[in-house]
Amino acid sequence: MYLQIDSNILTIILIVFFSAILIYLLRFGLGYMMKRNRSELQDQPLKTITIASCINNDYMLEREFREGDFIGKIDGLCPKCNSNIVIEKIYVVPLTVKETKEKR
Amino acid sequence: MRYERGVAARLILIETLVKESINKVKNYLNRLGIKEPDNVINGVLDNYFVIEPVSIEPIDIIKRLDHMITNNEDKFKKDLEKFMPNVSRHTLNNVAVSLAIASALFIVFKILRHYYLLGKKYENWILLMQLYLQLPQLVKELIPYTKAIDGVFRGIPIGDSAGPMVAFKLASLSPRIDIDEDTVYSLINIEGRNVYIVKAKGPGATVGRPGKGVYKIAEMLSYNIARIITVDAALKLEGEQSGSISEGSGAAIGDPGPEKIEIERIAVKCGAPLDAVIIKMGIDEAIKPMSKEIADSIDKAYQKVLDIIKTRTKPGDNIIVAGIGNSVGVY
Numbered sequence: 519m520y521l522q523i524d525s526n527i528l529t530i531i532l533i534v535f536f537s538a539i540l541i542y543l544l545r546f547g548l549g550y551m552m553k554r555n556r557s558e559l560q561d562q563p564l565k566t567i568t569i570a571s572c573i574n575n576d577y578m579l580e581r582e583f584r585e586g587d588f589i590g591k592i593d594g595l596c597p598k599c600n601s602n603i604v605i606e607k608i609y610v611v612p613l614t615v616k617e618t619k620e621k622r
Numbered sequence: 623m624r625y626e627r628g629v630a631a632r633l634i635l636i637e638t639l640v641k642e643s644i645n646k647v648k649n650y651l652n653r654l655g656i657k658e659p660d661n662v663i664n665g666v667l668d669n670y671f672v673i674e675p676v677s678i679e680p681i682d683i684i685k686r687l688d689h690m691i692t693n694n695e696d697k698f699k700k701d702l703e704k705f706m707p708n709v710s711r712h713t714l715n716n717v718a719v720s721l722a723i724a725s726a727l728f729i730v731f732k733i734l735r736h737y738y739l740l741g742k743k744y745e746n747w748i749l750l751m752q753l754y755l756q757l758p759q760l761v762k763e764l765i766p767y768t769k770a771i772d773g774v775f776r777g778i779p780i781g782d783s784a785g786p787m788v789a790f791k792l793a794s795l796s797p798r799i800d801i802d803e804d805t806v807y808s809l810i811n812i813e814g815r816n817v818y819i820v821k822a823k824g825p826g827a828t829v830g831r832p833g834k835g836v837y838k839i840a841e842m843l844s845y846n847i848a849r850i851i852t853v854d855a856a857l858k859l860e861g862e863q864s865g866s867i868s869e870g871s872g873a874a875i876g877d878p879g880p881e882k883i884e885i886e887r888i889a890v891k892c893g894a895p896l897d898a899v900i901i902k903m904g905i906d907e908a909i910k911p912m913s914k915e916i917a918d919s920i921d922k923a924y925q926k927v928l929d930i931i932k933t934r935t936k937p938g939d940n941i942i943v944a945g946i947g948n949s950v951g952v953y
């Protein structure tokens with residue numbers, strides 16, 4: 519049986535409408551899957567902090583981790599009492615970037 | 623069919639993880655100036671397995687296991703030394719641990735691929751279905767391992783370094799005396815007590831041999847020891863707070879057996895109570911660079927150890943404190 523599409527404007531509108539929905543769903547679904555895969559592998563941006571303090575406990579400094587740092591390393595002299603500054607703690611904190619907000 | 627495709631997709635993801643970690647190791651080796659990093663990596667990936675000793679004859683089983691683990695480690699490090707002769711011991715230990723992580727990932731991948739191919743070959747849908755259901759969890763558990771490599775190479779303490787960090791807080795910068803391979807001790811005085819602090823030799827990535835260390839110190843003091851305290855990171859139950867401290871009895875150490883039994887035997891021989899102080903964390907936190915939560919809990923664990931020493935021992939006593947764990951980034 520021959521479909522008289524050109525004579526029926528309603529059918530055309532319906533076909534266009536449904537194909538639009540189909541394309542939208544496909545793209546949405548694909549995008550969702552890709553995003554999930556990516557987010558699993560993606561690194562959460564981290565920042566490594568080094569905390570050092572004077573052995574007389576009158577001075578403390580917090581800075582970014584440098585290659586070669588380790589807990590117990592003597593990291594210069596105290597500006598107040600001239601004794602050694604020792605690295606006490608090294609840890610990572612999540613870096614809060616605006617980028618993550620923009621993506622959503 | 624759906625299972626098969628799902629498993630294949632996840633396996634590809636794991637394969638990229640393996641490749642990523644191998645590439646990371648390769649980059650770091652290049653940076654160290656190693657000429658042929660591929661040779662080093664290929665030489666490690668498929669080798670150095672340990673076969674469990676015969677267990678139907680229980681006599682000496684722990685000695686045999688210890689022997690094999692020690693031999694294997696020695697062999698591994700000697701071979702690495704051949705490849706990179708002018709590298710410090712600490713860097714060598716960092717390389718060794720990173721390679722061990724990469725090869726562990728590779729082995730997991732190979733096993734999973736084995737079951738996938740087996741399921742496909744014999745059309746065993748139950749096998750594929752099991753893999754399909756378990757893989758999401760496995761992928762999530764494996765991702766931290768790739769991230770751990772960066773931390774270890776750069777010398778950032780990991781969650782498992784909690785024990786050595788408590789030891790550092792006790793011993794501070796007092797001299798480290800070698801007592802066994804990659805293991806050191808320091809002698810300090812806390813309100814009249816002689817406290818021997820055992821830890822792995824930092825700041826390289828190694829767990830040392832704390833059991834042997836404790837054994838040798840006990841021998842040195844002719845078994846005159848009032849108390850032994852072990853401090854270690856421990857796996858929390860899901861829902862528990864990361865970095866919470868808990869205290870109990872026994873040897874807090876998670877090795878295959880030889881080190882733990884050494885500490886237990888010494889405690890029994892000396893008639894010394896054996897305390898365990900644990901710092902709780904998730905499995906991913908234990909291998910990733912240390913989070914602030916756990917770094918802050920070190921102070922609490924330190925206070926707890928001090929409390930035990932001050933309230934449960936007398937001045938003049940000999941006490942051993944063992945900071946168990948990986949001493950990457952901790953002197």
Ligand SMILES: [Zn+2]
Binds near residue numbers: 573575597
């Ligand atoms: Zn000062």
